[in-house]
Amino acid sequence: MQIKAPKGCRDIYGVEAGQLQYLERVYYDLAKKFGFQEIRVPTFEQTELFQRGVGETTDIVNKEMYTFEDKGGRSMTLRPEGTAPVVRAYLEHGMANLPSPLKLFYSMNVFRYERPQKGRYREFQQFGMELIGASGALAEAEILSFLDSFFKKLGLVDYQLALNSLGCNACRSAYNEKLKDYLVEHSSELCPDCVGRSQRNPLRCLDCKNPNCAPVLNSAPLPADLLCSDCQAEFTKLLAALDQLGINYYLAPRLVRGLDYYTGTVFEFQSDKLGAQTAILGGGRYDKLIAELGGEPTPAVGYAFGVERLRLELEAGGLLPEFQPRADLSIVSFADTGVEALVLANNLRAAGLVVDCDLMGRSFKAQMKQANRQGARYLLVLGTDELQAEEVEIKRLSDGSTAMVLKSEITKYIKQSEEANGR
Numbered sequence: 428m429q430i431k432a433p434k435g436c437r438d439i440y441g442v443e444a445g446q447l448q449y450l451e452r453v454y455y456d457l458a459k460k461f462g463f464q465e466i467r468v469p470t471f472e473q474t475e476l477f478q479r480g481v482g483e484t485t486d487i488v489n490k491e492m493y494t495f496e497d498k499g500g501r502s503m504t505l506r507p508e509g510t511a512p513v514v515r516a517y518l519e520h521g522m523a524n525l526p527s528p529l530k531l532f533y534s535m536n537v538f539r540y541e542r543p544q545k546g547r548y549r550e551f552q553q554f555g556m557e558l559i560g561a562s563g564a565l566a567e568a569e570i571l572s573f574l575d576s577f578f579k580k581l582g583l584v585d586y587q588l589a590l591n592s593l594g595c596n597a598c599r600s601a602y603n604e605k606l607k608d609y610l611v612e613h614s615s616e617l618c619p620d621c622v623g624r625s626q627r628n629p630l631r632c633l634d635c636k637n638p639n640c641a642p643v644l645n646s647a648p649l650p651a652d653l654l655c656s657d658c659q660a661e662f663t664k665l666l667a668a669l670d671q672l673g674i675n676y677y678l679a680p681r682l683v684r685g686l687d688y689y690t691g692t693v694f695e696f697q698s699d700k701l702g703a704q705t706a707i708l709g710g711g712r713y714d715k716l717i718a719e720l721g722g723e724p725t726p727a728v729g730y731a732f733g734v735e736r737l738r739l740e741l742e743a744g745g746l747l748p749e750f751q752p753r754a755d756l757s758i759v760s761f762a763d764t765g766v767e768a769l770v771l772a773n774n775l776r777a778a779g780l781v782v783d784c785d786l787m788g789r790s791f792k793a794q795m796k797q798a799n800r801q802g803a804r805y806l807l808v809l810g811t812d813e814l815q816a817e818e819v820e821i822k823r824l825s826d827g828s829t830a831m832v833l834k835s836e837i838t839k840y841i842k843q844s845e846e847a848n849g850r
């Protein structure tokens with residue numbers, strides 16, 4: 428029987444691989460312009476990191492982790508998210524001593540045992556950022572401003588930024604208690620999931636999609652009801668900063684995030700193109716996490732988004748450029764010029780052209796056909812005569828026109844000719 432990829436895992440190749448390279452390039456370039464540095468962390472970590480960092484009451488830790496025992500009997504987990512590993516690295520390498528705030532970005536594959544569907548996989552790629560060491564609205568505005576610029580750069584306009592504040596540790600704890608009491612009081616009107624969650628992680632009930640729970644949840648107390656004046660003022664400052672930066676948002680008083688570590692501002696970028704899973708991105712402030720993992724109390728804000736969901740979103744909007752690899756020049760060779768063709772191709776590649784040549788000893792006709800099929804822009808026939816000559820004939824495949832060009836000027840000729848043709 429043929430072996431297939433594991434359920435919920437994908438092979439990425441061809442056009443899609445080109446699209447991902449494009450997204451990575453845009454993301455990396457812009458992240459660097461905003462002064463963020465890349466961080467890469469291990470694919471697996473000690474299980475305890477996620478239990479303590481993400482929280483035992485979350486779906487991720489409860490149901491979705493790929494956990495295994497290694498040969499030394501240690502419990503390891505394939506990373507289900509990036510923030511806890513980045514914070515672990517921050518603490519392990521004493522990054523608190525680096526100039527503050529620390530601005531990190533990453534691209535990483537993460538693993539969650541979820542029911543696969545379009546835009547939901549068991550292994551998927553996330554882009555994320557963590558801005559560590561700065562409290563307050565400006566740090567949040569910087570992150571949201573980066574995201575707004577990134578989406579605009581990709582031509583994406585059809586999304587909404589949803590914002591809420593869960594308040595500081597004190598506001599959040601007070602709110603948790605109030606919400607818990609309210610939910611317990613109404614437990615007979617809630618689905619079994621919400622009844623369980625109301626004890627363990629009441630905030631998560633606000634995320635419930637069960638229509639039977641809606642009446643109770645719609646009247647539940649909201650985080651905003653219990654914000655202290657400092658948290659309220661900071662949130663107002665953020666909204667004013669976004670207005671000034673020209674970033675649109677809407678207030679989502681019921682928005683909470685599934686992971687335990689969020690405090691203060693939380694946000695999502697949402698789109699209606701992807702059906703029920705509206706969030707393409709989620710993030711927020713997590714001022715408690717660093718202390719919880721053994722560091723000094725340190726404010727931080729970050730986000731992560733699924734690259735595949737973004738790609739689907741761009742595809743739906745016709746916003747992905749063409750990614751068929753095309754050679755600038757295809758060199759047709761013969762039995763006695765095959766190696767010379769490779770040498771010439773290498774020289775031209777070093778000068779900046781994308782060059783293709785025959786590796787299979789194909790017939791002249793088959794090589795011409797191959798060049799056309801692969802969409803090469805120019806063609807050069809390298810026979811023994813051309814080996815000796817100073818000039819060779821270059822043919823433009825789009826219209827069949829030809830020109831005699833000095834061998835030393837092939838690259839210049841093709842570049843100029845392409846520019847003249849508006850490429």
Ligand code: AMP
Nearest residue numbers: 546547548551706707708709731732733
């Ligand atoms: P989270 O880490 O759960 O806040 O998720 C952040 C983002 O990752 C989401 O907004 C999605 O874009 C993406 N995401 C989450 N789970 C999956 C999944 N199973 N497959 C693909 N993308 C996902």
